[in-house]
Amino acid sequence: MIRQKYLLPDGRVLRYSFHERLVHWMAGFSYLYLLLSGLAFWSPWLFWIAIVLGGGTVARELHPWFGLVFAIAVLLMYGMWGKQMRETPADKRWWESIRYYIRNEDDKMPAADRFNPGQKLLFWGFLVNGMLLLLTGLVLWFPQYIPWSLRVLRLISIFLHPVCALFTIALFIIHVYMGTAMERGAFGSVIRGDVSRAWANHHHHSWFQQVLREEGATVGSQPNRAPAGPQSATGK
Amino acid sequence: MSQAATEIVRISGHAGSVPGAGLNREYTVCKLVDTTTCIGCKACEVACLEWNGYTFTETSFDNSYQTMPETAWNYWNLIKFNEYERDDGSLMLLMRKDQCMHCADPGCLAACPSDAAIVQYANGIVDFQEAHCIGCGYCLTGCPFNIPKFSPTARKVFKCTLCNDRVSQGLEPACIKTCPTGCLHFGTKAEMKELAETRAKQLRENSGYRDAGVYDPSGVGGTHVIYVLHDAKNPEAYGGLPRNPRVPLMVRLWKHPLKWIGNLGMIAGVLGVFVHYLRFGPKAVKDDRPQGDTR
Numbered sequence: 035m036i037r038q039k040y041l042l043p044d045g046r047v048l049r050y051s052f053h054e055r056l057v058h059w060m061a062g063f064s065y066l067y068l069l070l071s072g073l074a075f076w077s078p079w080l081f082w083i084a085i086v087l088g089g090g091t092v093a094r095e096l097h098p099w100f101g102l103v104f105a106i107a108v109l110l111m112y113g114m115w116g117k118q119m120r121e122t123p124a125d126k127r128w129w130e131s132i133r134y135y136i137r138n139e140d141d142k143m144p145a146a147d148r149f150n151p152g153q154k155l156l157f158w159g160f161l162v163n164g165m166l167l168l169l170t171g172l173v174l175w176f177p178q179y180i181p182w183s184l185r186v187l188r189l190i191s192i193f194l195h196p197v198c199a200l201f202t203i204a205l206f207i208i209h210v211y212m213g214t215a216m217e218r219g220a221f222g223s224v225i226r227g228d229v230s231r232a233w234a235n236h237h238h239h240s241w242f243q244q245v246l247r248e249e250g251a252t253v254g255s256q257p258n259r260a261p262a263g264p265q266s267a268t269g270k
Numbered sequence: 271m272s273q274a275a276t277e278i279v280r281i282s283g284h285a286g287s288v289p290g291a292g293l294n295r296e297y298t299v300c301k302l303v304d305t306t307t308c309i310g311c312k313a314c315e316v317a318c319l320e321w322n323g324y325t326f327t328e329t330s331f332d333n334s335y336q337t338m339p340e341t342a343w344n345y346w347n348l349i350k351f352n353e354y355e356r357d358d359g360s361l362m363l364l365m366r367k368d369q370c371m372h373c374a375d376p377g378c379l380a381a382c383p384s385d386a387a388i389v390q391y392a393n394g395i396v397d398f399q400e401a402h403c404i405g406c407g408y409c410l411t412g413c414p415f416n417i418p419k420f421s422p423t424a425r426k427v428f429k430c431t432l433c434n435d436r437v438s439q440g441l442e443p444a445c446i447k448t449c450p451t452g453c454l455h456f457g458t459k460a461e462m463k464e465l466a467e468t469r470a471k472q473l474r475e476n477s478g479y480r481d482a483g484v485y486d487p488s489g490v491g492g493t494h495v496i497y498v499l500h501d502a503k504n505p506e507a508y509g510g511l512p513r514n515p516r517v518p519l520m521v522r523l524w525k526h527p528l529k530w531i532g533n534l535g536m537i538a539g540v541l542g543v544f545v546h547y548l549r550f551g552p553k554a555v556k557d558d559r560p561q562g563d564t565r
Binding site for chain 2: 219
């Protein structure tokens with residue numbers, strides 16, 4: 035008997051495991067703190083955020099530690115998603131039809147796998163920028179230990195750190211918008227972990243079809259589970 | 271400025287001219303360090319510690335008379351010694367009093383993100399307000415002279431204040447007060463510049479230092495600590511005095527183009543997704559039962 039990993043009772047599909055959700059929110063909450071405290075240091079007009087976060091000194095002390103948490107979360111994500119995030123030849127077609135995706139004309143889009151190319155961009159964008167933020171952040175954490183002769187490291191870091199942060203902010207705005215307002219059900223998937231079959235089929239058709247192929251065979255063998263798979267589509 | 275109250279512009283019912291009318295007062299202050307008359311006695315180092323309430327810390331020996339390699343958070347004034355071999359093979363023992371230069375265009379201030387942690391006064395003094403310092407250390411990167419130093423105990427940054435507390439009371443800085451050779455002078459920027467140029471001219475014409483000159487780097491808008499050097503063409507020989515210091519390009523790029531590009535980008539991003547939602551709304555998921563949803 036094949037263990038049903040993704041197909042849940044009541045027509046639900048497991049989109050993200052507990053481990054995946056935990057790591058996502060480890061990154062999510064640490065990023066939120068980094069974003070807010072970082073914006074406070076970015077502009078005098080936003081320095082009030084540092085006051086709200088307990089004062090500039092506290093924010094400056096904590097920002098690097100949250101940065102470490104975030105970097106670890108991003109590396110854990112690389113461990114669990116790195117393979118699934120690899121670019122496939124089909125991705126090019128997806129990007130070529132991106133305008134339909136933006137206009138919500140999803141029926142004109144090529145079928146997406148577990149992660150669509152946009153999500154892959156988000157992942158690699160956060161991974162690359164996250165690692166650059168970690169390296170430059172370590173320099174900015176302890177500028178007093180970077181000798182004067184290696185001052186160029188501090189100069190590069192002080193510029194590159196906000197540049198990378200801005201790239202992640204661009205990704206973050208789109209990610210939060212799509213995960214909450216634009217794709218209903220996506221936010222629930224990263225909280226409770228499950229989505230409806232229709233959602234899975236609509237947004238990640240290739241992945242869902244694969245899940246059905248692999249797990250649909252068990253239909254009927256477990257009466258407590260909802261029937262699944264194309265073969266059961268007509269009968270109930 | 272408090273002194274402005276002593277300047278009379280008009281007097282009522284007064285016969286004749288107004289006393290002091292047309293007098294032009296300059297409030298800027300400037301410290302002149304004449305490296306050609308410094309004997310390296312380090313009295314200024316001691317006076318600085320005494321006035322600012324620091325005790326002597328451990329010194330380090332590196333085959334030189336220099337107290338330590340560079341200024342420290344609690345050691346703001348350091349004579350830098352350099353045995354310099356001239357082109358003709360003769361040796362010179364160069365001594366330069368290193369401290370904050372009090373730039374007219376301070377890189378520390380440009381880089382600082384904390385409200386009111388660094389203040390530039392009208393007299394030219396650039397002073398750190400440690401109560402507002404968050405200890406980020408950006409000023410360490412902004413400074414072209416390697417002056418601000420991070421205190422691991424206070425977790426804040428400290429540097430020479432040009433004895434702002436003394437100067438504001440009409441006194442000269444502690445280092446000036448104590449200098450036994452008169453190589454340190456204190457006055458307005460114009461006075462000190464004139465004195466320095468006179469001394470440099472004297473060195474050029476009477477002492478054989480053909481390249482003697484004044485160090486008042488224009489890259490940082492001029493400084494409120496200026497030097498007379500035997501060889502103004504080679505400031506690096508004086509314990510690494512930068513030839514053409516300026517606020518680092520990376521700090522400028524970060525604070526000017528990047529900040530505005532970033533701000534516009536972030537606003538555009540938030541507005542963009544909002545407008546997208548108004549125009550296109552959420553993605554509708556078709557109820558496609560044939561694909562397996564049997565609810």
